[in-house]
Amino acid sequence: MKKKITILPGDGIGKEVTTEGKRVLQKIAELFGHEFTFDYAAIGHDAIEATNNPLPDETLSKLKSTDAILFGAVGHPKYDNDPTLKVRPEQGLLKMRKELGLYANLRPIKLFDELLHASSIKPEILKGADILFFRELTGDVYFGEKGRKNNDNTAYDLMIYHRYEIERIAHKAFKAAQSRRKKVTSVDKANVLESSRLWREVVQQVAKEYPDVTVEHQFIDSAAMKLIQNPRSFDVVLTGNLFGDILTDEASQIAGSMGMLASASIGDTVGLYEPIHGSAHDITGKGIANPLASILSASLLLDISFGLKEEATAIIQAVEGVLRAGFRTVDIADATTPKDKMLNTQMMGDLIVKELSAINVSIA
Numbered sequence: 472m473k474k475k476i477t478i479l480p481g482d483g484i485g486k487e488v489t490t491e492g493k494r495v496l497q498k499i500a501e502l503f504g505h506e507f508t509f510d511y512a513a514i515g516h517d518a519i520e521a522t523n524n525p526l527p528d529e530t531l532s533k534l535k536s537t538d539a540i541l542f543g544a545v546g547h548p549k550y551d552n553d554p555t556l557k558v559r560p561e562q563g564l565l566k567m568r569k570e571l572g573l574y575a576n577l578r579p580i581k582l583f584d585e586l587l588h589a590s591s592i593k594p595e596i597l598k599g600a601d602i603l604f605f606r607e608l609t610g611d612v613y614f615g616e617k618g619r620k621n622n623d624n625t626a627y628d629l630m631i632y633h634r635y636e637i638e639r640i641a642h643k644a645f646k647a648a649q650s651r652r653k654k655v656t657s658v659d660k661a662n663v664l665e666s667s668r669l670w671r672e673v674v675q676q677v678a679k680e681y682p683d684v685t686v687e688h689q690f691i692d693s694a695a696m697k698l699i700q701n702p703r704s705f706d707v708v709l710t711g712n713l714f715g716d717i718l719t720d721e722a723s724q725i726a727g728s729m730g731m732l733a734s735a736s737i738g739d740t741v742g743l744y745e746p747i748h749g750s751a752h753d754i755t756g757k758g759i760a761n762p763l764a765s766i767l768s769a770s771l772l773l774d775i776s777f778g779l780k781e782e783a784t785a786i787i788q789a790v791e792g793v794l795r796a797g798f799r800t801v802d803i804a805d806a807t808t809p810k811d812k813m814l815n816t817q818m819m820g821d822l823i824v825k826e827l828s829a830i831n832v833s834i835a
């Protein structure tokens with residue numbers, strides 16, 4: 472298969488982890504006989520420095536003509552520490568999602584058995600947890616009208632949802648549930664928010680078209696509690712942009728670390744694949760970031776955008792193999808991890824690539 476993949480490393484550890492994600496894609500191409508070509512584009516802080524625009528036109532036009540996108544992360548302490556700056560790296564990410572119509576963000580919470588002890592949650596609570604989040608990605612308070620008034624003494628962000636926005640992501644979530652454990656938990660704040668009442672009303676209507684799927688509705692506050700209390704009670708979780716952002720960072724603790732969670736953003740056009748984590752200023756440049764979220768995002772890319780199931784599975788098996796052999800980056804290590812199995816970012820990439828070759832030989 473011949474495909475073009477655009478890499479957007481972005482800022483901080485985004486650059487470090489996408490290097491490994493790309494190497495894994497190159498290895499897959501070599502092992503399975505595909506021709507993947509790669510190009511790069513700027514986004515975030517670096518793009519602001521070069522063009523004063525976090526999503527330059529050149530980047531956007533590249534993205535509109537590529538077959539899939541592997542994105543790292545954006546964000547820089549300069550902006551986090553100065554809320555008065557008007558041009559900000561995260562605007563590039565949000566504009567990209569909107570311009571490309573990427574309204575559905577799939578965030579699988581996959582707990583590798585080998586990492587049962589890496590989490591701060593008790594293993595007996597975690598074992599068997601397997602959740603697929605559908606986070607709405609181009610609506611909500613993120614994209615509602617925002618501004619300041621009263622001489623800068625008041626600020627507002629409008630939380631807004633349109634019926635069609637809820638319908639289209641609800642259909643995606645229910646369809647996914649049909650091939651899983653047939654349960655959708657819709658999360659909202661319908662006891663307080665009008666936009667959540669529309670959300671619940673529309674989800675109830677869509678649910679009627681999927682009689683084989685059980686639907687339940689939870690309020691965001693209680694869902695945040697139940698996610699940790701009993702993660703196995705969730706199958707597909709359907710929620711809005713803001714609630715989904717928060718709940719999935721929380722859910723990363725089910726998988727052991729932020730460095731383990733991949734995501735796929737899909738919609739009308741090209742698919743974008745990215746870790747759920749950010750640019751992680753606290754560890755940038757140290758070479759210790761866990762690249763598995765980017766590598767697992769590459770697996771989602773092959774599966775969802777290119778339909779390459781065997782190749783996507785090979786990556787997951789390689790991750791399992793490396794974890795089973797006891798290798799860890801610092802974020803997923805525990806007291807029992809021996810020193811010689813502690814890996815930096817590049818070493819983890821190396822081992823996954825090596826493991827892939829072994830798996831491919833055994834498939835052949």
Ligand SMILES: NC(=O)c1ccc[n+]([C@@H]2O[C@H](COP(=O)([O-])OP(=O)(O)OC[C@H]3O[C@@H](n4cnc5c(N)ncnc54)[C@H](O)[C@@H]3O)[C@@H](O)[C@H]2O)c1
Binds near residue numbers: 488551753
């Ligand atoms: N998609 C994105 O581009 C995205 C997502 C979240 C945050 N951000 C941006 O990133 C910056 C930092 O935000 P934050 O610190 O709140 O969130 P973060 O996700 O960058 O980091 C949260 C914590 O998780 C750790 N962590 C994250 N990824 C890791 C990995 N791969 N391996 C090991 N540890 C990892 C970090 O060291 C940190 O302690 C901000 O500027 C924020 O706006 C961007």
Ligand SMILES: CC(C)[C@H](C(=O)O)[C@@H](O)C(=O)O
Binds near residue numbers: 561564565747749
């Ligand atoms: C950086 C930020 C705009 C982004 C979001 O809130 O969507 C991030 O937290 C994420 O989860 O991808």
Ligand SMILES: [Mg+2]
Binds near residue numbers: 716717720747
């Ligand atoms: Mg987030």
